[in-house]
Amino acid sequence: MAKTSQRAPRGRRTVARHGELRSPHPASLVLKVLGIVTAVALVSGAGVAAYAVTDIAVEVAQNSVELEGQEAVPPDLGAIEGGVNLFLAGTDACEPEYADYFGERCTGEDAGGELNDVNLLVHISDEPRRVTVISFPRDLMLSIPECTDEDGVTTSAMWKQPINAAYSFGGLSCVAKTVSQLSGQNIPFAAKITWGGVIEITDAIGGVEVCLASGISDPYTGINWPAGNRTISGIDALQFLRTRHGVGDGSDLGRISNQQQYMSRLANKLMSEDVLSNPALLYKLATTTVENITPSSSLTNPVTLVQIALAVKDVPFDEISFVQYPVLEDPDDPNRVVPDEASAAVLWAALDANEPIVITGDVATNGGVVLEDEGSDDVVDEAAEPDDSTTETPAATPAPTETAVELPSSITGSTAADATCSNGNVNW
Numbered sequence: 116m117a118k119t120s121q122r123a124p125r126g127r128r129t130v131a132r133h134g135e136l137r138s139p140h141p142a143s144l145v146l147k148v149l150g151i152v153t154a155v156a157l158v159s160g161a162g163v164a165a166y167a168v169t170d171i172a173v174e175v176a177q178n179s180v181e182l183e184g185q186e187a188v189p190p191d192l193g194a195i196e197g198g199v200n201l202f203l204a205g206t207d208a209c210e211p212e213y214a215d216y217f218g219e220r221c222t223g224e225d226a227g228g229e230l231n232d233v234n235l236l237v238h239i240s241d242e243p244r245r246v247t248v249i250s251f252p253r254d255l256m257l258s259i260p261e262c263t264d265e266d267g268v269t270t271s272a273m274w275k276q277p278i279n280a281a282y283s284f285g286g287l288s289c290v291a292k293t294v295s296q297l298s299g300q301n302i303p304f305a306a307k308i309t310w311g312g313v314i315e316i317t318d319a320i321g322g323v324e325v326c327l328a329s330g331i332s333d334p335y336t337g338i339n340w341p342a343g344n345r346t347i348s349g350i351d352a353l354q355f356l357r358t359r360h361g362v363g364d365g366s367d368l369g370r371i372s373n374q375q376q377y378m379s380r381l382a383n384k385l386m387s388e389d390v391l392s393n394p395a396l397l398y399k400l401a402t403t404t405v406e407n408i409t410p411s412s413s414l415t416n417p418v419t420l421v422q423i424a425l426a427v428k429d430v431p432f433d434e435i436s437f438v439q440y441p442v443l444e445d446p447d448d449p450n451r452v453v454p455d456e457a458s459a460a461v462l463w464a465a466l467d468a469n470e471p472i473v474i475t476g477d478v479a480t481n482g483g484v485v486l487e488d489e490g491s492d493d494v495v496d497e498a499a500e501p502d503d504s505t506t507e508t509p510a511a512t513p514a515p516t517e518t519a520v521e522l523p524s525s526i527t528g529s530t531a532a533d534a535t536c537s538n539g540n541v542n543w
Contacts, residue, residue, distance in 0.1 A: 179412040183263060183288045186301050187413065194425035198241045198469060201414075201423075202291040202305040205233030206282055210311040216350060217310070231282035231290045231307070236298065239426050240469050245434040246427055247466060248378075250371050251294065252442060253279040254451045260296050262289035277451065282307075287409065297454065299463055304423075305411040312407030313356070314349050319403040320390070322348030323381045325355065326536035328485050333361030333540075342539065352377070362537050363482035368439065368452075369538075372483030372527065375437045376535040382435065383531070431532075436472060438462070438528030439480050458523040465520040473519045476527040478535055487534040 208229045209221035220226070234251040255278045262285025263269045270284045281290040291305040308316075317323070324346045331338050336354040338361055347355055356374050363369025390396060413419065441459050442452035465472050478486055529535055 179410050179415045180265065180287045180305070182302065182305055182411045182413065183285075183292050184260075185291065185295065185303050187303060195239070195419075195422040196241070198466070199239050199423070199426070200300050200302045200304070201237040201239075202294055202302045203233075203235040203237060204231045204282065204287055204290050204305070204307040205313075206230060206307055206309055207232050208309040208311075210309060213311045213314065216353075229282060230279045232279045234278055234290065234294065236294055236300065236302070238300070238466050239423070240466070243434075244426055244430050245436070245471060246430050247436045247438065247472065249298075249438055249440050249462070250375075251278055251297075251440045252368055252371065252452055253277065254367060255440070255442060256445055256448075256451050256453050257293070257297055259284060259289070259293050262286075262292060264289070287411065291411070298459075300466070303411075304414050304419075306408045306414060308408050310353065313353050315403050315407050316400075317352040318349050319396075319400045320348075320381070320384065321396070322346045323352065323377060323384055325377055325380055326487060326534070327539050328487075328536035329539040330541040331355075331358060331361035331537060331539040333358045335360055340539075342542070361540050362484070363479065363540075365540070366481045368442075369479065369481035369483035371439055372479035372481070372529075372535075373537050375529055376484045376537060378437060379529065379531045379533060379535065382432065386432075433530050433532040434471070435531040436474065436528060437530070438472075438474060438522070438526050441523065441525040455525055458525045461520065461523055462526060465522075471519040473521045474526065474528045474530070475521050476524040478527065478529045478533065479538070480527040482538050484529075484535040485538050487536050 206229050207220065209217065209226050214221035214226075230253075232253045234253070236249045236251070238247045238249070239245075240247070256275050257278055259273045259276050259281050261269060261272045262281075264285045270289075273284075278290075278293065281293045285292075287305055287307050291302045294300075295302045324344055326344050327340060327342045330341045333339075336358045338354055338358055356377060357370075358373070359365060359367060359370040362373045384390060390400075441455035441462075443455045445451035445453045462472070478484060
């Protein structure tokens with residue numbers, strides 16, 4: 116049953132409302148910047164961070180996953196050549212050490228299941244390098260191809276299923292194959308992360324300062340925070356990224372935009388001098404990241420990680436774009452969405468042609484965030500915790516000289532250079 120409407124988002128257009136569906140995995144904060152994290156840790160950390168990854172490469176390889184139906188990328192000693200795609204999945208596995216945080220999700224009849232509730236395609240362009248991260252809503256209905264899981268069990272192709280069911284049909288490989296079929300993009304690299312992994316990696320970086328244009332009150336995640344800037348880590352960061360009822364119009368689509376705010380501010384912190392000049396922190400970040408992901412076998416070679424790192428390490432913040440895959444309301448179910456293939460085709464064509472993109476749509480879908488200067492006049496720093504490593508958002512770099520492609524307004528999003536704030540549901 117669809118949830119009752121909360122307050123309308125300020126100056127934002129709604130697309131489709133979502134019902135009381137399973138809470139999605141909050142791993143966007145790590146998944147959206149996993150390639151950037153790896154770049155920072157491996158390249159800027161030099162021998163220290165590289166050793167950290169090499170030291171546990173064998174252990175990681177033992178847990179890796181073969182990707183079905185994707186072309187391999189040839190090895191090289193320099194930055195990876197050509198455009199390349201990484202798929203990043205967040206799953207809602209109930210790990211024993213963290214299960215108590217999540218109530219019925221980890222104690223009820225569904226506790227043994229695992230869904231891919233966060234789905235991100237990271238596209239790294241050929242020269243000039245740009246990064247585009249496409250988020251796919253968990254309630255997106257689409258075709259799932261025939262998949263073979265790690266035990267050799269094959270499931271038949273299905274015409275219309277939610278994207279977050281793909282993991283249960285064939286693991287990480289099936290999710291990557293499903294997104295590859297939808298997008299027409301070859302996906303040679305993939306990884307997944309769980310709730311516990313989000314907590315561990317967030318703690319490794321020492322938390323991130325986020326901005327609340329108005330307060331957030333959400334009994335489902337236990338958040339009751341006033342407007343202001345707030346440094347969050349661990350379980351607080353996880354619950355901030357899980358909150359749906361506390362931001363925008365209460366929909367899953369609004370939550371994705373709120374997660375993008377966290378990602379942008381995390382990226383700024385990762386690239387700050389306090390992080391880049393701290394070998395001990397880089398070592399911890401590198402080891403924690405690698406220890407908490409399940410990669411495709413194509414990502415287990417440290418040389419490959421260095422190649423990817425070299426490709427993205429100098430990408431300016433205004434060339435790191437975070438967009439939401441365009442959708443339409445499902446005519447069969449108002450709590451689901453279906454692909455807006457016409458709008459998406461413009462995005463895929465631009466990526467294939469290595470053309471820069473311009474986001475013409477709103478900064479948020481369903482009002483999850485607002486631009487910082489559009490937020491409440493009451494935004495103050497009283498809620499902030501001291502954090503010497505937080506830095507100001509760097510100034511945007513000049514616009515690209517190539518002809519840019521204006522994306523349809525149905526594709527919402529922002530760049531890492533944009534300062535956004537959570538559009539919370541309460542005003543104290």
